[in-house]
Amino acid sequence: MITRAEGAYLGAVRAFQNPMLDLLHKRHAPLVVALLSVTFTAERPTVPVADAHTEIGDALDQLRAAGYDDGLPVGTARDLCRQWADAGWLVRQVLDDDVETYRLSAHAVGALEVAGRAGGARARVSQSRVRTLLDAVERLAQDADPDVLVRMARLDAEIRRLQAELERVQRTGTVEEVDDEQLLEEAENVLHLVRELPADFARVAESIRAMQRDVVTALRQDERPTGDVLREYLERGEHVMESTVEGRAFSGALRLIGDPQRIDELAHQLDVVLRHRFTRRLPEQQRAELAEIVRRIEHGLAQVFAAQREASYVITAQVRNHDPLRDRQVDALLRDVMTGLQDWMPGSRRFQPVAPLRRLPVADVDHLRQTAGDLRPPEPPAALVVWTDDEHDVSPDDARAWGGPHYAELTAHLRTLGPDEVAVAVAFDAAPDELRRPVDLLGLLEIAHLRGMTETDELAFVDALRPDGTRRRLAFGGVTTRTKDETHD
Known part of the structure; x- marks a missing residue:
């Protein structure tokens, strides 16, 4: 049977296991309360991790410069924040914009409130x-009593009291002032x-x-x-x-x-x-x-x-x-990883290199299932058609007709046009049939580019004629060019 003293002691032990009382019970509790209260305010309940480390580090430097070295813990601001997070006073969370922040836990908020009340005005047994x-x-x-008659009597008394107060104010026209x-x-x-x-x-x-x-x-x-x-x-x-x-x-x-x-x-x-x-x-x-x-x-x-x-x-x-x-499967894999780390850590040394896994292990398969293929031998491809140049005799004139632009003839044709400038589309339409091939249009545009051409806002259309008599309608941005090349003509 547990005695009253033992029960009270066990209850106190459980109470001091609460992170709030644990914070106030620590040796550096005043420092923790001070740093958390200046870093986290009602206007800024969450602080980015990097900003918190910087601000707490600056505060520690200021306290050391003021001569409080004996009461300060050893370690950087990052170490302190990590310790406070492990103790349950700070909570790390990632916001929607992927920014990692600190916020006070409920235990830390309660500890700050207790410290604030203890350091401020003491609560008094007052009328209020x-x-x-x-x-x-x-x-x-009232909420616990289900008796209807008692509730009605209480409401009637409250109504009479309020009615008497209303009549007094209506009669006197004044409200009783309360002293300061x-x-x-x-x-x-x-x-x-x-x-x-x-x-x-x-x-x-x-x-x-x-x-x-x-x-x-x-x-x-x-x-x-x-x-x-x-x-x-x-x-x-x-x-x-x-x-x-x-x-x-x-x-x-x-x-x-x-x-x-x-x-x-x-x-x-x-x-x-x-x-x-x-x-x-x-x-x-x-x-x-x-x-x-x-x-x-x-x-x-x-x-x-x-x-x-x-x-x-x-x-x-x-x-x-x-x-x-x-x-x-993921849980089993993580357990295997943790087990491997626990086995490796006792025999490892500080800064001991770890051989990385450069390639995944290959499964050791004894036999792969096989299926019977088509027993018929594959058919060879069709024989190539015998082709010789002798069977396709092409004259030099036919080859020239299907060749590149006739630059000389196109240049001579431009000289025959009257104005100093002419539209390329007009010059192409005025050319003879043998100079109105699609490739000759490209040659004419090349000559116009060398002589200097001016682009217009209009869209030009021409009808090209191939050597076999087929026609092709082409469209391009309208340009004009000089009929004579002043550097050569």
Whole structure:
């Protein structure tokens, strides 16, 4: 049987295993709290990994320059961030633009809030705090009591009290003023409640991410039929908010703070408070916290909704691409790799080279299955046709007719044209039939290029005549050229 002292001790041991208390219990806890609080702010909840290493390194250099060497840990900013991530105070994540960032875990947010409250004004047993407690207990009793008559009597009493207050205000036309001391107490109570919100939102988001990891892990190890897997896990992905205790609690709170009209009313009420004269007695930090309440709530809601969307996307994508056989093969391969590393590490030396795998191993196959082919011998190709030049006697005139452009004749033809410039299409159409072959058009364009041609915006068409009498209509960009070459003519 466990004694009371032993039970209390075991409970305290479990409590101090929480990363939040572990952070505050460390030797360098003040440094960790200070560096995390200056690096991560409400305006910048996530910081790129490279920027975080640079900023924390600069802060360490400033502290060393100020003479705090004895209280600083040994190691670079990168080493410290890696240690904090292993301890559960920082979370590394990759954003949509492939930028790796750090963000505070829920445990780190809670530790910073505890340190902030301990270093600031102490909470007092005030009228506001007691009234908050009494109102919470009264609401709890009302929600827990199903008696209809008791509920009706309570509502009647509340109506009579409010009606009497309304009649008094209507009769006197004045509202009883509350002294500044009581307003200060109520403002401190509001700030005390608000400081719990960031850690609460962070815990909800992390519980959703933890559920996401559990679902994906279970899905990879699931051997049930694919239809059953799809139905169960798609349902969990659609109702991810109801899958955790924190998520269900957040869903209830969302019905109060998720209404945009309620948020607008809260912002208006805070504006009324900040315009009152008693707020001038508040420190600047507390006035800023009051002004930032709405933004804190909106940021916390966005943080939880982002975690919900990510979890739903990851679970749905995993289900759609789920291949139990492939996943088991990958898991077995990774286990083999880890086993090989564990066997190799004890006998290895520092900087010992490792022979790379330059080629994949070849499977040792004893026999390949063979199939009988066609037993008929392959047929030889057809014999080549005997062809000699004697059978195709071509005269020099025929060969010349099918040859290249007649440059000399084309140049002489251009001299016969009257104007100083002529369109190439006009010159080609005016040529005799033996100079109107398609290849002669190319020769004419070449001559025009050498003499200098001018392009027009029109599209030219010509009818070319081959030596066998066939015609071919050609189109090209219209150009003009000189009829005579001044350098040679």
